[in-house]
Amino acid sequence: MSLLTVTDLSKTHHGARRVRALEDVSLSVDAGETLGLVGPSGCGKSTLARMILRLDRPDAGAIRFDGQDWLALRGRDLRRARGGLQMVFQDPAAAFHPRATVQGALAEALRLHSGMPRAAWATRIADLLTQVDLAPDLAPRPLSTLSGGQQQRVAIARAIATGPRLVVLDEALSALDTSIRGRILALLVRLQRDLGLAYLFIGHDLAVVRAISHRIAVMDAGRIVETGPATKVLAHPQADLTRRLIAAIPTLSPPGDLP
Numbered sequence: 001m002s003l004l005t006v007t008d009l010s011k012t013h014h015g016a017r018r019v020r021a022l023e024d025v026s027l028s029v030d031a032g033e034t035l036g037l038v039g040p041s042g043c044g045k046s047t048l049a050r051m052i053l054r055l056d057r058p059d060a061g062a063i064r065f066d067g068q069d070w071l072a073l074r075g076r077d078l079r080r081a082r083g084g085l086q087m088v089f090q091d092p093a094a095a096f097h098p099r100a101t102v103q104g105a106l107a108e109a110l111r112l113h114s115g116m117p118r119a120a121w122a123t124r125i126a127d128l129l130t131q132v133d134l135a136p137d138l139a140p141r142p143l144s145t146l147s148g149g150q151q152q153r154v155a156i157a158r159a160i161a162t163g164p165r166l167v168v169l170d171e172a173l174s175a176l177d178t179s180i181r182g183r184i185l186a187l188l189v190r191l192q193r194d195l196g197l198a199y200l201f202i203g204h205d206l207a208v209v210r211a212i213s214h215r216i217a218v219m220d221a222g223r224i225v226e227t228g229p230a231t232k233v234l235a236h237p238q239a240d241l242t243r244r245l246i247a248a249i250p251t252l253s254p255p256g257d258l259p
């Protein structure tokens with residue numbers, strides 16, 4: 001049985017104009033796997049993430065997570081269950097309170113979701129920082145004094161603090177320099193292996209998405225247009241959009257080919 005199953009999810013935004021952001025979207029994520037969700041800007045990826053994270057409600061459709069009817073959970077049951085499904089967004093600075101310290105941000109997650117006694121927090125925070133390759137003595141530092149890459153590591157530490165089974169990463173590497181992106185990708189792969197995490201890895205750049213995904217779903221204008229094992233989607237794309245995304249992946253030319 002899949003860890004996360006999304007079935008026929010639809011959502012229309014009623015802003016200045018009506019936007020049908022999701023149309024009968026279905027996908028699943030198994031325990032311990034990464035599903036990459038890729039598509040151009042505005043295709044509905046973040047809208048889908050917000051439904052899965054229970055930050056917004058769909059007009060129609062169902063979500064099951066960890067054996068539960070995810071959209072039916074309320075109040076204390078929902079707060080407790082949220083520890084199992086965590087998130088990392090694109091902009092770490094916006095994800096934290098502007099004056100938060102590293103330990104403050106992590107303690108908040110432990111307080112909300114872990115049920116861990118306060119006396120155990122400092123040790124757990126040091127462990128979490130070590131797990132994301134940050135020095136534990138960063139704990140008292142204000143987050144604003146850390147680099148973007150370090151802040152994103154803290155965001156990942158906060159996501160794993162509650163012992164989740166699934167982490168939704170929405171453009172989580174998009175704001176980072178290429179060199180740092182590679183190191184954070186490697187960290188995510190290691191954490192997945194060590195902790196048995198599943199990821200829903202959302203991005204617009206197939207080159208990044210394919211580096212981490214076991215399976216890939218391609219989204220276009222609110223619909224999933226292709227899903228399959230990453231190797232198959234890349235080698236034998238079925239949808240036009242997939243072919244265009246593959247063509248946009250930069251390739252390394254041998255030095256002799258340079259103009």
Ligand SMILES: Nc1ncnc2c1ncn2[C@@H]1O[C@H](COP(=O)(O)OP(=O)(O)OP(=O)(O)O)[C@@H](O)[C@H]1O
Nearest residue numbers: 013014015019021040041042043044045046047048
């Ligand atoms: N709260 C909202 N009110 C009105 N329209 C919205 C709202 N949120 C998203 N939209 C619209 O819904 C569509 C899907 O947006 P969404 O942010 O989900 O796409 P996305 O694929 O995540 O794009 P991006 O990568 O640019 O964030 C877009 O046309 C967007 O303008």
